Amino acid sequence: MTPLVAVLLASALTVPGPPASYAPADKQGFGTARQATSPVWFTLGRTGLTEVFYPDLSTPATRDLRLVVDGRTAEGRTEPVGRLRYRQVFRGDGWQAEVAYTTDPSRPTVLADVRLRADRPVDVRVVFDPNLSRDGDDDRAVEHPGALVARDDRSASALVADEPITSRSSTEGNVIQTGTLGLDGVRDRATTLAIGFGAHVEQALSSAKRSLLEGFPRHARRYDQGWDEYLAGLERPKSADRDLYDTSMMVLAATEDKGHPGAFIASPSFPWAFGFDRTIAPEFGSYALVWPRDLYQVASAMLAAGDRAAAERALDFMLDVQQQPDGHLPQNTRVDGEPYWTNIQQDEQAAPMLLAWLLDRADKSTVDSLVAAAEFMIGRPDAPATQQERWENQSGYSPGTIAHEIAGLVCLADLLRRSGDPRAARYLAVADDWERRLEGWTVTRTGPFSPDPYYLRLTKDGRPDAGTAYNPGDNHPTNVDQRAVVDPSFLELVRLGVRPHDDPVVRTTVRVVDEQLEVDRFWHRYNGDGYGERADGGPWNIGHGRTYGRLWPIFAGERGEYELLAGDVAAARRRLADIASTANDGRMLPEQVWAGRGTTSATPLAWTHAQYVRLAWSIDAGRPVERPAAVACRYAGC
Template identity: 90%
Template sequence: MTSLVVVLLASVLTVPGPPATYAPADKQGFGTARQATSPVWFTLGRTGPTEVFYPDLSTPATRDLRLVVDGRAAEGRTEPVGRLRYRQEFRGDGWQADVTYTTDPSRPTVLADVRLRAERPVDVQVVFDPNLSRDGDDDTAVERPGALVAHDARSASALVADEPITSPTSTTGNVVQTGDLRVDGVRDRRVTLAVGFGPTAGEALATAKKSLVEGFPRHARRYDQGWEDYLGGLRRPQSADRDLYETSMMVLAATEDKAHPGAFIASPGFPWAFGFDRAIAPEFGSYALVWPRDLYQVASAMLAAGDRAAADRALDFMLDVQRQPDGHLPQNTRVDGEPHWTNVQQDEQAAPMLLAWLLGRADRSTVDALVAVAEFMVAQPDAPFTQQERWENQSGYSPGTIAAEIAGLVCLADLLHRSGDPRAAKYLAVADDWERRLEGWTVTRTGPFSPDPYYLRLTKDGRPDAATAYNPGDNHPTAIDQRAAVDPSFLELVRLGVRPHGDPVVRNTVEVVDEQLGVDRFWHRYNGDGYGERADGGPWNIGHGRTYGGLWPIFAGERGEYELLAGDVGAARRRLADIASTANAGRMLPEQVRDGRGTTSATPLAWTHAQYVRLAWSIDAGRPVARPAVVACRYAGC
């Protein structure tokens, strides 16, 4: 095979595009080097790389990089190769391109190894859309010999290839860089592209060129070895699919920012209106944020897999961002700890207490920080009322939230008790009081779904037999009776040890939830959920038509943990397989599915991968591995 020589011809075009938006959130791949010396992460869409993050995981720096052959960009088929690396195959009229991706483990550079074969010479263009510093509308393209270079006030990107690329004309705005390539698939068939980043145009260009000179094979070998070394230090469960399990562990590890230890983001994509509507997301970046709730899910899974250091870092990050004037944890933050959304969610206040107990962190610094969070929690008017429950769009008395609050306080009391700290008694007394009053706040006996009592999604007023109405939000057209909305999240009561699996209200609610929300092995979040796509597949947005929430694979994991406690290991194994069945070709697990397949929701979702890992270890252990025994022994008979 001849070496592919690529030169950008004189018809190079760099023009301001329309206002910057981001690609669909259902990524086919997500990767980064394990090495901390490479602060760059890439995602793959169906036409090639989409968002690349630099210099941290809360900062998307590109939108798109694709090949255009004979005037058309093809959708590709993705397959994993190596460790958290991918190859995409693109086909068109008489041609085929195979593109393999890696990053330079020593630098912030993404590389693509392109091999093109054609029956006849074809015309090829490269299209690159930098969106630097979370905002692509303020970029400027600059002339640099042999490269496509752009910058804004904070960072820069540079695209280079094996042979010089003719530089574009300078423009400002949403810069989209396009140029003809000399590669034709017949005479020239192979090239390596490198996209480097840096604080200035000169540094980005130097970085890309250094990576290119060292060569794609060397980077790929070091990249794979970094992930091999990481996996080699972990345990592997017997219950899980090996490939999906190892991918899940690498995805979880890859969602941690390299400059801010313990900052694991929720997902490297921006679903629906979060990627294009400035009214919904004035500053793009939603989901590339750290939620204490998601961080607990990730950390508990990594702890189960043997990565205690990651779980310790996660707890340290929670306690660092917790240091607000009133002691609470923000709803979410960027990876540097800066709060993004600012509503208060009481289950997130409990997250560090639950994680600290799992880690056995009873040192004075840790427990003092947890006491500050607990003081905030118990001092709230109408506690355990929450400003937002875990779906982030309603206030009220939520059984899932209250489960976390009770369990968190008991775990904190246990950590205090170990050192003889008398403050333990106060938090146990509050937890016991809330546990006694739980049903009075959240269980209806007059609801439409069953003559027997069942847990509600939440009550707005702590009166579960009242016909209090509220609008579920997310484009729902009418208000609903609070007694006509249930949620699988009530099973947190069982997983966290506040109620036994055989509790009659729990069993009845399982039946109600299955009837109301269950569809083909998965469940909706709650009745009337509108967080999802339109009937025609269009994106969720506010005020632009009715939307419909999809089914969430995480609920299969939560149900599997419940079934383990009920002694049905076979059912739990089936739940694990159900989660696995939602993986796409790149082994990415989605936020939501429809007809068994991932939607354009956030993919990969760290929470889904964490639930897969944790359920696998729970099956091997014969019990939910994150269930705090101190809570279960107090309320559920161990």
């Protein structure tokens, strides 16, 4: 418990609050009602409720809600119950609390059902930190009998309980609110808390009170029913763990904003400096954004799982956010389509082409939008080089990016060919040219890792045998020779059908990547990656000491897809189990792991859940289900 909270608990005086920030990103649970009538999402940390999002998934509205028993906060164990619902168990000196969570499927309210047993009467307080409209520094506490109420210029929150909350206090600026609950673990052992949201105080209070009146059990039943109905419309692969698979599908569905169809965010979390440093994130919200790259991963997984409608919405969203007049897709956007970061990433221009091919979308409106993206892609003077490759911190010629560009153009040409559109020949000619020149841009024959040629992470200049040096970024202390940096992303060439699995350069690079990057069945992104925690576990930030990128579970999925193409189904099954092993107690899959456990990286990461789902279906099918035949048959012998 922080000194500030201790002061608040001891006094009803108003004191200044610290600058607003967000809770650690390793969420133990993530949930929302399936029903669109409830525009509220919640996350769980180790001490209780953390960020709640309202009114959309790009807008965090709280930082945390926790119990303080006899002046202490405890860390709890998270247990899945129902469908994307959870119970947390907390223990202290002579007491145990169980807190179950749900949302009201009919309105923007999060509910926490508290059950407390103690050997003696204990003092129970609640600490609530609203961060309305992405920024808690402009929140204002509102006095209201028996409730903790706050507002800013755009929205409001209200925390109520079965009995009036007493001894209330709040900070100024970044509002942190505390109050005493009417239970002591002996005479009174249960209460329900409700956090309601609205455009103004009256709406927030009305939502909270109505949800509380209708009761936690009713909301939990309807919440579970909504998710049961969703899952009932899908099939399950034989290869996957049933509980983790169901959770993964619900997490993917839950990352879609309810007011903006097709807007699936990357993660409902803000790792490291993205949650507390205004120089890195002047407006907090990074990761609660839509990347075309991540959206393709989610959409292809959901299509494989039988949720075609979700994949259709994802494609529509991609095409709706194309920028005019040049037709490019922005690096990422908020769920309402507003661009957030504005760098150009060429693999993201190809994403809608690949997805449209998987969906067999050849209508004129779709194709015209894809043509605009293709013209932007091939019209850049340095094409197929990219301003940023998929790790978003380097420019140059990336084999992973070029794989997407080639495959995207071939898929677009195939869609055009079906209607006799003569533009198909133009895009095939460009794709064929880039395919012929691929090794000349990205394969070194003079690198330090092998006497045989191998793919590099990227070249800055398209000269892979030159010792061109660059700084990898993310607090790396020195420049590096581009020939000494590899990346598992080259396997996109195989997954997308640009190269066969047994291509000699591919096989050499697999060996080199394993020697350089593999640790305990997972892989680093590239040599010298600094996007991760400090050696002591402290958070990544820029300019605040050396940091170290950890291991990414998504690479196990990508390797599994490669192994399927090589005919090694048993190895692919092991990769699926490896991904599953990284799930935490709430079945959330992380962005990064170390020593077999998730770090404080973005958790849940939709991409990781999507990779688990897609690999499971690929194992059942005996091949990567998203591999475009139009590309593979052209370059890799089908």
